[in-house]
Amino acid sequence: MKQGERLYLDYNASAPLTDAARRAMLEVMALRGNPSSTHAEGRAMRKHVEASRAALATHAGVAPKQVVFTSGATEAAAMALSPVMRRSGGELRCSRLLVSAIEHPCVLAGGRFAPEAVETIPVTQDGVVDLQALEAMLRAGDSGIGPALVAIMLANNETGVIQPIRKVSEIVRRHGAMLMVDAVQGLGRLDVAPAQLGADFVIVSAHKIGGPQGAGALILGDATLAPVALLRGGGQENFHRAGTENVAAIAGFGAAIAELPELAGRWSGISRIRDFLEDGIDTISREAGMAEPVIFGSRAERLANTLCFAQPGISAETALISLDLAGIAVSSGSACSSGKVRASHVLEAMGVSGTLAGSALRISLGSDSTSQNAGRFLAAWKDIVGRMARRVDAA
Secondary structure (H helix, E strand, O other), rough: OOOOOEOOOOOOOOOOOHHHHHHHHHHOOOOOOOOOOHHHHHHHHHHHHHHHHHHHHHHHHHHHHHEEEEOOHHHHHHOOOOEEEEEEEEEEEEOOOEEEOOHHHHHOOOOOOHHHHEEEEEEEEOOOOOOHHHHHHHOOOHHHHEEEEEEEOOOOOOOOEOOHHHHHHHHHHHEEEEEEEEEOOOOEEEEOOOHOOOOOOEEOOOOOOOOOOEEEEEOOOOOOOOOOOOOOOOHHHHHHOOOOOOOHHHHHHHHHHHHHHHHHHHHHHHHHHHHHHHHHHHHHHHHHOOOEEEEEOOOOOOOOOOEEEEEEOHHHHHHHHHHHHOOOOOEEOOOOOOOOOOOOOHHHHHHOHHHHHHEEEEEEOOOOOOOHHHHHHHHHHHHHHHHHHHHHHOO
């Protein structure tokens, strides 16, 4: 890393665009035509859409017709969270929506369900969905008025905690309900195949894996079951989603998907870097005489690249500003709050106090992160903690 070059450690918010994705997008931008047109120009555009669809379908273990491209995971969630489903030409109505308390805001919003039809599933102090509570909630419902739809993420964007989706699926099936899985943070890091997850619907996003922002997808676990269209008009996306496809973004998404297999072997190394950071943060606090740092979700299975911690006595806002001035980009949690530093609903659901949550930082590594990157962060963090410790001593 060159002197003065910024260090990016916020991959869970958005990964940098890969060279392959950029090249694919530029190739499409040099073309002309509508992918729905039948002339040669239109067919050339359509070719890029279908190539990306095939790439994602192969990665997810489904048929290409089960991949519906959207403008991102937020739209995919709004589409999937529908009280009305299409099944083999008929309609199926869902009675209610159950979402875990740690879901992304685009899922917590409830999609097209009425607010009174949305129920929240609690999580444990480790940030894992409470399976007993889920079972009780499903048992208490009246399946005679329609199945419930359950929405639980594969891995949390703030803590990295991986949810027991297979166990969730078993409970959901036992009660005749349906399951939507937000696999945005899992794509490229975990198996996101609907068959492996036991999911009816899976949502993913391009910009978390080095594709462009503004592209995502809804993956159908069964081609005969789909939510009614959210955007209606033309027959694009096999009548699942109207509107001319964003071909350049979709092409970039496909190029990023194609690179995932060669990156798969790097995550064990990333996990060691994450552990190195945890040890370093703990050592820095002890040497400075500060309170012991708290690692959120440390007792649960986590994504290899994610570290969410709090240093009591140092606010997240102060730490973010200091790190930014040192040329290092991290997050205080989710980056979907208009750039504002605010209390995390995820940590609140885990029973974390408001004061401790106000000190929470998230480091999220990429496949190209190095031990040198970790060392640079720790050097900057040592300086910040040292300055805060001296202030406390002076007071």
